[in-house]
Amino acid sequence: xxxxxxxxxxxxxxxxxxxxxxxxxxxxxxxxxxxxxxxxxxxxxxxxxxxxxxxxxxxxxxxxxxxxxxxxxxxxxxxxxxxxxxxxxxxxxxxxxxxxxxxxxxxxxxxx
Amino acid sequence: xxxxxxxxxxxxxxxxxxxxxxxxxxxxxxxxxxxxxxxxxxxxxxxxxxxxxxxxxxxxxxxxxxxxxxxxxxxxxxxxxxxxxxxxxxxxxxxxxxxxxxxxxxxxxxxxxxxxxx
Numbered sequence: 747x748x749x750x751x752x753x754x755x756x757x758x759x760x761x762x763x764x765x766x767x768x769x770x771x772x773x774x775x776x777x778x779x780x781x782x783x784x785x786x787x788x789x790x791x792x793x794x795x796x797x798x799x800x801x802x803x804x805x806x807x808x809x810x811x812x813x814x815x816x817x818x819x820x821x822x823x824x825x826x827x828x829x830x831x832x833x834x835x836x837x838x839x840x841x842x843x844x845x846x847x848x849x850x851x852x853x854x855x856x857x858x
Numbered sequence: 859x860x861x862x863x864x865x866x867x868x869x870x871x872x873x874x875x876x877x878x879x880x881x882x883x884x885x886x887x888x889x890x891x892x893x894x895x896x897x898x899x900x901x902x903x904x905x906x907x908x909x910x911x912x913x914x915x916x917x918x919x920x921x922x923x924x925x926x927x928x929x930x931x932x933x934x935x936x937x938x939x940x941x942x943x944x945x946x947x948x949x950x951x952x953x954x955x956x957x958x959x960x961x962x963x964x965x966x967x968x969x970x971x972x973x974x975x976x
Contacts, residue, residue, distance in 0.1 A: 750900075780964070789949055789967040790901065834900050838963075844889065844953075845914055846965055848900025 749773060752835050752849035761858050765822040769835030769849055772816065777839030779811055781820045784832045784851065794820060825856045860885065862968030864950050870974045876938035879971045882931070883952030889913075891965060892925055892935050893949040901949055907933060940975045947972050 750771045759765040767781075778797055782790035794809040796802045796818070802809045808821040818837075822829055832851040838844060863882040871877050883890045888909050893901035904923065906913040910930040918925070922941070927933040937944055947970040953963040 754898075778963075782967075789947075789970045792964055792966060795964055836900070844963065845903050845906060846891075846893075846901070846951075848902070850898070850900050 748849070749847045750835055750837055750849035752833075752852045754850055755853040756855055757852055758855045758857060759825050761825060761827060761856055763825055765825045765829065765854055765856070767820040767822075767833050767835075767852050767854065769818045769820075770816055771818070771835075771837045771847075773837065773839075773847075774813075774816065775839060776837040778837065779809070779818045780836045780838070780846070781807075781809060781818075782834040782836060782848075784834055786831075790834055822854075827856045827858055830854060830856045862950055862952050862966055864948075864968040864971055866971055867969060868972050868974075870976065871940055872976050873942055874939040876936065877940055877973060878934050878936045879948050879950075879973075881933045881935070881950030881968060883933075883950070884954075884966060887952035887954045887966075888930070889953045889955075889963065890927060890933050891951040891953070892933070893951065893967075895947045895949055895970070897946070904935070937973075940973075942975050945973060945975045 781794040784790045796809040796811045806823045810819045834851045835849040836846045890907045892904045895901040904918045905915040905925045907927040925935045949970045950968045951965040953965040955963040
């Protein structure tokens with residue numbers, strides 16, 4: 747079992763719709779959860795961090811965390827073509843202490 | 859605030875040759891990380907430094923990879939000798955803890971070095 751699992755996609759969403767990206771993790775001791783956006787040929791860019799159960803909103807982005815279900819999600823409202831990228835879910839804490847453990851990423855395409 | 863700097867951006871070498879990458883973290887960030895990202899995968903941690911000490915190098919192939927951060931600021935990662943499977947992007951990241959909980963620290967990545975081993 748992978749430590750952090752994501753559907754690799756590609757996920758195709760029409761412009762203006764809500765894109766929903768999901769992630770599950772295996773280490774129950776994980777304390778911190780992150781979403782990174784990675785454009786093709788570029789390095790990962792941090793877009794959201796979440797540490798406690800519930801929702802965290804930042805502009806068009808909402809991160810959701812459910813530690814009981816070991817599940818993290820990212821919602822992108824009013825999707826734009828510029829949101830087309832690979833989204834990486836990462837966890838930290840637990841056995842890994844300060845080490846980020848990444849999923850393989852979900853490739854998202856926003857269709858105009 | 860300047861971001862994480864890395865050089866070179868691209869490197870092409872033949873197998874069995876050696877190569878070195880350089881990273882300068884965000885000013886004031888005590889923790890520095892080197893990740894390897896193979897195409898189609900998420901980054902994988904190779905080594906983590908706290909100031910000039912190694913915190914985690916459990917996934918560093920020590921027979922061929924080495925890294926140092928002598929003065930607790932910039933760092934170099936070396937591969938000697940390189941293998942075909944080392945072709946990847948090598949990412950450097952740095953972080954500074956938010957408050958007392960060490961795992962509440964956000965990591966920021968440099969632009970990476972794309973290594974091709976022929």
